[in-house]
Amino acid sequence: MGRKLLIDKVNVPDIETYEVYRKEGGYRSVEKALKTMTPEEVVEEVKKSGLRGRGGAGFPTGMKWSFLAKPEGIPRYLVCNADESEPGTFKDRYLMEKIPHYLVEGMITSSYALGANTSYIYIRGEYMWVLHILEKAIAEAYANGWLGKNILGTGYNLDLYVTCGAGAYICGEETALLESLEGKRGNPRMKPPFPAVKGLWQSPTVVNNVETIAAVVPIINDGGDEYAKIGIGKSTGTKLISACGNINKPGVYEIELGIPVEEFLYSDEYCGGIKNGKKLKACIPGGSSVPIIPHFLVCKTAKGEDRLMSYESLADGGFATGSMLGSGGFIVYDEDQCVVRNTWNLARFYRHESCGQCSPCREGTGWMEKVLYHIENGTGKMDDIDLLWDIQRRIEGNTICPLGDAAAWPVAAAIRHFREEFEWHIKNPQLAQTKNYGLVAEKVFEIAQ
Amino acid sequence: MTTTDQKIEFSPENMQLVKRLMGEYPEGKHKSALLRILHIAQKQFDGWLSADTMNYVAEVMNLKPIEVYEVATFYSMYFTKPVGKYVFDVCHTGPCMIEGAEKLCNHIENRLGVKQGETTPDGLFSWRGVECLGACGYAPMLQLGDSFREHLTPEIVDQLIAELKNKV
Known part of the structure; x- marks a missing residue:
């Protein structure tokens, strides 16, 4: 059994309540950080831990934090990205739903490290019931003196709020998230300036994934060096x-x-x-x-x-x-799954989720979906494979935000590794409509639908 | 069905909530509460956002109507046309697809007798295929209001439809 730091206690009865969470050792990282450490020391521990962003990019968190600009008299913000929308990903929801106080605790400790006095959690609109779970946990944290004015008598003030999206994958991109958090359409911003310099309402802002912020709790409790020993x-x-x-x-x-x-x-x-x-x-x-x-x-x-x-x-x-x-x-x-069908399905996802700002992504995602649909349904041509390759190549790296890359990579990889399967669909248009191409060329079988 | 005949005004509880949400942001930045407030409005006013509803939200929040329209039309959870009392948002992306989401969509279409995006003649049900809802390990699934229904089978969906019909 590997060590568990984040979801070790999910099965403790009533762990979602403040009383049980606290009894199980919750909020120790806040006590330790606020009473015995300077904000810089907290950042230093996170750097030592080697923690990398858990949202997907894997950028070192301590380094991201150290980029935060600190101009005099301008507020700084910590924003938690709980807009989990990447197909295949449902981990943040699990953590927030089961142990909401873990995220609240991480938000307090991290906000202290960054010198933020107001922080926000932005959760996807479809997770509305999780939003209510978080709001309840936050209310409990306020009632027990972990949020608000003069926390633990240290003079540190923090307000924490939850807000939500309304169905847009793009808002998981940090600058689109900030636009959305400002009450606008989720169109990503040009970078630079990076959010660390001009983020929420043009103030210095750090945006971190739910799991990243939660991981700060064990890092402060046990020390960055201890955390770095794992892995x-x-x-x-x-x-x-x-x-x-x-x-x-x-x-x-x-x-x-x-x-x-x-x-x-x-x-x-x-x-x-x-x-x-x-x-x-x-x-x-x-x-x-x-x-x-x-x-x-x-x-x-x-x-x-x-x-x-x-x-x-x-x-x-x-x-x-x-x-x-x-x-x-x-x-x-x-072995029964069709790579072409799956790639078409994902291409449809990216076409639907493209915000429409950049032409390569707005137009390219639609073309890829259509070409893939034809191949999957037996109306494709052999040239279409090279056409697809060409389209994805022209999207990648040519858009404001990484959604373009995210749409291009699955198509490129499918062609790179499964070109024969694309060719089979084109050469066998009748069969392609009723059968799937299996693990090896000889194995062709009925479509389950 | 349309909201234009009824008076558009937040209930006292909702108005209190709206004021609280606008107060969660610094002076002059209350526009940030717009997305949540539109969810509240949609829920209270028949499940969709009419032009009158959006104008009302703009007025309450002291925004220009266009600031509300452009947000309402960007996000997929807001409806700018009337929908059924119950909307099934069936996830049909990758992991749900390989667990039979398409079959489930076909079943719902047959059972309700309407295509996706349409509403049953009694005004009770609408359904549509939506993109990944973050429940990939519990597929296939659909969203109904604020809740997720997971590990679905045609039988469970039939039962759900029957329950909802009985509620009315």
Whole structure:
């Protein structure tokens, strides 16, 4: 059993209430930070921990915090990104729903470190019931003196509020989130200036993922060095992985970074293997935006080494043979799944979620969806594969925000690794409408629908 | 069905909540509360945002109507046309698709007898396919109001429809 820091206590009865959470050692990090540490010392511990952003980008959190501008007389803000919308990702919801005080505690300790006196949690509108759970936890924290004026008699003031989106994947991008938090359409901003200099209402702002902020709690309680002992290389600590698709045990798991992918996928402690005794066909290990990898590159790298659940190992081989840890949305496909259909489905997602600001993304995502639809439904042409490749190449890197890249990568990876399957759809237009292309060319079977 | 005949005014409880939410932001920044307030308005005024409702929200929040319209039309959870009393938002993205979301959509379409985006003649039900709702491990699923219904089967959906019909 690996160590669990974040969801260790999810099964303690009534852990969502303040009384039980406190009795289980909750809010110690706030006491320790506010009473015995300067804000700079808290930032220093987070730097030492090696914690990296858990929302997907994996940028070192301590470094992000140290970029925060501190001009005199201008307020600074901490904003928690709880807009979890990446297909395959449902870990933040689990944490907030089960142990809401964990996030509240992390927000207080982190806000103190950054010198913020007002902080916001921005949660996706579809998680409305979770918003109510968080508001209840925040009210309890106020009632017990952890929020408000002069917290613990230290002179530190903090107000914490929750607000919500209303259905827009793009608002998970930090500058779109800030626009939305200002009550506007979620159109990403040009960078620079970065939010650390001009963020919410043009004030210096840090935007962190739910899990990142929660991880600050054990880092302050046990020290950054202790946290850094868990994991491997530059992938320190634990990570929540939400596993779904054709596996026996879908759900949210906390792993020590660095465990073998094989163990995660096949052991009963985690995914429990592929459902119905089927074989693995492919895996998207970090949410729908990261490259899909074929079965023979899931548990082993191209060099033949064991693939590990870490930022570095999952990316080993670059996009040619690797993928990314991303947000930890681990999607598993068995031998019966159609890569073309799946890629079309994800292309539709990105077309729907493109905000429309940049032409390459607005137009390109729609074209990719249409071309993929034709191939999937037996009306594609052989040139379409190269056309798709060309479109995705022209989107990547040519947009204000990373949604363009996120839309391009899944298409590129599907063609890179499963080109034969695209060709089969084009060469067998009749069959493509009624059958799926399996793990190997000989295996063609009825579509389940 | 339309809200234009009825008087558009927040209930006292909602007005209190709206005022509280606007107070959660610094002086002059209360526009930040717009998204939450539109959810409240949509819920109170028949599940959708008519031009009158949006104008009313603009007036309450001291915003220009266009500031409300442009937000209401950007986000997928707001309806700017009338919808049924109960709206099934069925997730049909990747992980839900491989767990049978398309089959579920077909079932709902047959059972309700209306296509996605349409409302049953009795005004009770609308349904649509939506993009990832963050319940991939509990697929297939749908959202109904503030709640998620997960691990769905055609039987569970039939039961849900029957329950909702009985409520009326």
